[in-house]
Amino acid sequence: MAVIVATDNDFTQVLNSNQKVVVKYFADWCGSCRLFSPKFKRMSDDEAFASIAFVDVNAETSPEARKLASVTNLPFFAIFKNGQLVDTVAASKEEAVRELIHKLDA
Amino acid sequence: MKIPAIKKLVETYKLDELVAAEAAIVDEQPLAIEVEGDDEGEQLTHVLAAVWILNEMNDNGADFKTALRAYTQKVRVSIS
Numbered sequence: 001m002a003v004i005v006a007t008d009n010d011f012t013q014v015l016n017s018n019q020k021v022v023v024k025y026f027a028d029w030c031g032s033c034r035l036f037s038p039k040f041k042r043m044s045d046d047e048a049f050a051s052i053a054f055v056d057v058n059a060e061t062s063p064e065a066r067k068l069a070s071v072t073n074l075p076f077f078a079i080f081k082n083g084q085l086v087d088t089v090a091a092s093k094e095e096a097v098r099e100l101i102h103k104l105d106a
Numbered sequence: 107m108k109i110p111a112i113k114k115l116v117e118t119y120k121l122d123e124l125v126a127a128e129a130a131i132v133d134e135q136p137l138a139i140e141v142e143g144d145d146e147g148e149q150l151t152h153v154l155a156a157v158w159i160l161n162e163m164n165d166n167g168a169d170f171k172t173a174l175r176a177y178t179q180k181v182r183v184s185i186s
Contacts, residue, residue, distance in 0.1 A: 027180075027184040028154075029151065029154055029155060029177070029180060029181060029184070030147075030151060030154075030184075031146070031147045031148060031149065031150025031151035031152070031154055032145075032147025032148070032150070032151065033147075034132065034150060034154075035131075035132070035146060035147050036147075059184045059185065060180060060183055060184040066185075071184075071185055072185055073185060074184060074185060076185075092145075092147050
């Protein structure tokens with residue numbers, strides 16, 4: 001599934017129209033964010049995560065979406081279920097993000 | 107992110123060398139210049155910062171300190 005690019009304008013709508021969501025917060029100045037992009041795309045194509053919407057949010061230009069997950073570092077990942085924040089992690093390792101996403105199955 | 111590492115890049119290399127380093131890191135190729143950083147992500151952050159600051163200096167006539175302040179403001183905004 002393609003990664004959805006969201007902004008403050010449509011972030012809440014994206015959360016409410018998908019039961020399970022993982023958000024990657026990034027910024028153009030963040031090298032680790034850039035390097036994580038192909039991994040995030042690959043995970044979004046993984047059949048194991050077929051029921052999950054993968055969302056990209058530019059933390060620099062989307063302050064409201066950023067504040068919803070209390071972003072403290074980048075890249076930063078947050079999972080939402082039925083529109084509600086479940087958990088977050090600031091990490092550059094794919095394993096940490098996969099572990100976070102699996103919490104959506106609990 | 108380490109400010110001294112960014113300053114060193116700005117003072118040592120030209121824009122085209124930094125842009126080439128950016129591409130090399132993304133493509134997982136060996137680097138032709140020395141870039142400090144604990145991992146590839148931090149190295150790339152340093153290179154992207156140096157490119158941004160050099161462009162700010164060239165486009166707006168800013169000195170290094172002013173351009174660096176503008177850059178760090180961008181970073182702070184993203185995570186505050």
